[in-house]
Amino acid sequence: GEDVEQSLFLSVREGDSSVINCTYTDSSSTYLYWYKQEPGAGLQLLTYIFSNMDMKQDQRLTVLLNKKDKHLSLRIADTQTGDSAIYFCAERGSGAGSYQLTFGKGTKLSVIP
């Protein structure tokens, strides 16, 4: 079955850039997503990218997709303490019945003041 892998922890200093990486195995993925989860809360969609795109930028967030290597990354510029959270990568396969998403285990980002 499909698999999504992420490193579990990342620690950065406030003001630096954070890069969270994700790899996936499903070559037929159509959309890839980044979600943010703050402590005790549900998952909040940050952004998503269609598989025929290489990059998507939204304010401080930049998503890079290397479809050949099945590698997705999320860059957060000027990281703030409010960015401390768990970040989940997810992918959606192709096909009319592919409603489900496959999630990684999440990367816990800690921002050091």
Next chain:
Amino acid sequence: SQTIHQWPATLVQPVGSPLSLECTVEGTSNPNLYWYRQAAGRGLQLLFYSVGIGQISSEVPQNLSASRPQDRQFILSSKKLLLSDSGFYLCAWNAQRSLGSGTQYFGPGTRLTVL
């Protein structure tokens, strides 16, 4: 706009007691609905999903069950809770049609502690 609600927000139950968690979605019709469990603040485990009223698919065999009595209502139940049922339960929805991003939107979650 669409919103998704879950209740209760927190629950402490003794082992062997029954469980009922509720999820409702507003502002959309005929959504796909999902129940996930997140243990120890980590990865999401898909428990059940539903593509329509009365249609439930189970991903993991366990002592939990799900029901969808109405289009925008999804209920997670158990007759007898186990210690291992403790966790953070998340409900999510996405649009039925395969066109579009398929983005799932999550509720605020229910923290269940079984003692």
